[in-house]
Amino acid sequence: MAAATERKPALGKLESLGAKMVGEVERGDSPTFDTALRSKSNILYDEAIGCLRLGPNTESRTFVNVAQAKKFMQTVAVASRCKKFLEEDAHASIRGLFYQLKYSLGEEFDEELFSEQEESNPLIEDLEVALKLKREDLNLNTDRKGVVAGSMVLMDKFGGEKTEIDCAKQGRSGWMVPSDVDNGMDFVSVDADWVLVVEKDALWQRLNEDKFWKKENCILVTPKGQASRGCRRLIRKLANRKLPVIVFTDNDAWGWYIYWAIKTGSINLAYLANDIATPEARFIGMTMQDLKDYDFLNKLTIKAKDVDVKRAEEMLAYPWIARHKEWVVELKAVIKSRRKIEQDALQGQRLSFVGEYLREKMGKKKFLP
């Protein structure tokens, strides 16, 4: 293990949580753990910031309650183990954490503390919410996915070493977005003007080969489908630097979901709210309007699946989507025609047309909100 560098704020928060519980015990009270309720009933869309977040309802867990004692103990075990990871400057996956805790009651107890990972996962979320931090701050790794190219240099302080990552010098591969883009990861420079998020890796490769990011001075990101936590967080951090974020997906259930998850966050990650959501994001395509503007696309549409139509109908029922008349027009057009267009179809005439399409729509600011 590398020597710990600066002291992480998460360590202080975990110690305060422990000290509070010790105080409760010393005063003869039952130790308690309070966290925000993460059930659907407590998830709301925050008009002011434009993202999904948790409401005011909280949940309290106490040791001296037969129904809550085990879960309380498990929560403390998760917190304690994460503290150990932070002190050792070592990271674990949530599956690794589960295996560490499964028999952590000690040799004298031949009993499992956790039987399944489904027991430990929600407790990690509880801690994230209660301590107002992300699991990445607790040295827990998450699935990583997504690739970046552009005029951006990062300093990756990892395992006691510093590595400069120049996202303009990554060749055909690009820089792979890691799990944690906050701790030990600093922007050295960002010389781009905006961020383009492209749903599919195939299109990212097309635009990377065309040097689109260099010609248009953007940061070219593909989440490779649904954006990972690390990828959403990176997009949020770039938006914090006032870079406009433009999202480019298929016009179908999956593409819309990718966009709205980046923009407003998602139900599952509502507890991270604006740490991970980018309400400033705009949608460049594909849209049904493209069929009017680019005639050749009409021959290249494909049948919308039932899931696409169902999703469009659901979206029309969300007030934060339905208030945008552009989205209402778009979604109704898909429902009516039952056709959709993939971003790959833009290559139908010539491969380089993808870039031409994006340039034209950027120039005319043809975005959906």
Add this chain to the structure above:
Amino acid sequence: MAAATERKPALGKLESLGAKMVGEVERGDSPTFDTALRSKSNILYDEAIGCLRLGPNTESRTFVNVAQAKKFMQTVAVASRCKKFLEEDAHASIRGLFYQLKYSLGEEFDEELFSEQEESNPLIEDLEVALKLKREDLNLNTDRKGVVAGSMVLMDKFGGEKTEIDCAKQGRSGWMVPSDVDNGMDFVSVDADWVLVVEKDALWQRLNEDKFWKKENCILVTPKGQASRGCRRLIRKLANRKLPVIVFTDNDAWGWYIYWAIKTGSINLAYLANDIATPEARFIGMTMQDLKDYDFLNKLTIKAKDVDVKRAEEMLAYPWIARHKEWVVELKAVIKSRRKIEQDALQGQRLSFVGEYLREKMGKKKFLP
């Protein structure tokens, strides 16, 4: 588009194919296209090289045959379009190729040449086999997946630029294995002694944080599950440099499949044979023997699924597996106990034990063949 650098051999092969057909037409014969048959009946295990490959049966497609004319024309269209990509030094995905060809009969024909991508995909495989090259050589991109760290420097000649990729300086992320690790991609130096292929990215991250690749002087690769074509090809190329390849997976259906696909190739890619297979690969774990050697693992096994048991039974029926008595013992132990061990379980006592386990088994050469 960047100016083409050296002339690619694939271009010559495509031109020869075209010249042959033109010659046939000029002689008054029907143009024909010959390729090896890729049906299961023509896939065999080659004892001499230790991998799956195609047998001697061939298939001939001719233009002057009502049943074959359309497919013949489609094949020529795929070949012609790939030639264009090579000349333009531009790459496409196989979905991009499909969209390009869909209406490529020209304005005067209001007819599709291809209705579904399922029609164009097998023709690409036909061309790969007939021309004895890989689709990557035809400038077709494939899904990329997999990450590498280690003392290895590559030169990526891409889009008219050269980028040096130092896999020892990739921080927490690692270098993402691209679709094509042959064309325009050269080894500058490989200063490692061996290759460790780790099934799961979470374990790769663990070993990367532990600097395992630096301490043990290996190239640390994770295919992130089933290995992509590019990842398998990279492993093959490292084996060509006489680096031993050691594979580390769960002991279950999926883990075994990952290993055997790297080692002998897979049914689907049998036509690429030893371009993509690494018969020299050895399997380090997880194994049922580990339960005898590392007592704590016994508490951390999980139930083998039906698919695991079924796969073990299937593997025992493959002569190239069943002739290894170590594999027979291993597979029968899983079938009998109906238990399996994930590589993540090695972290049960301490995170760093993964590296200790690998060091001990490497030292004692505890491999399955």
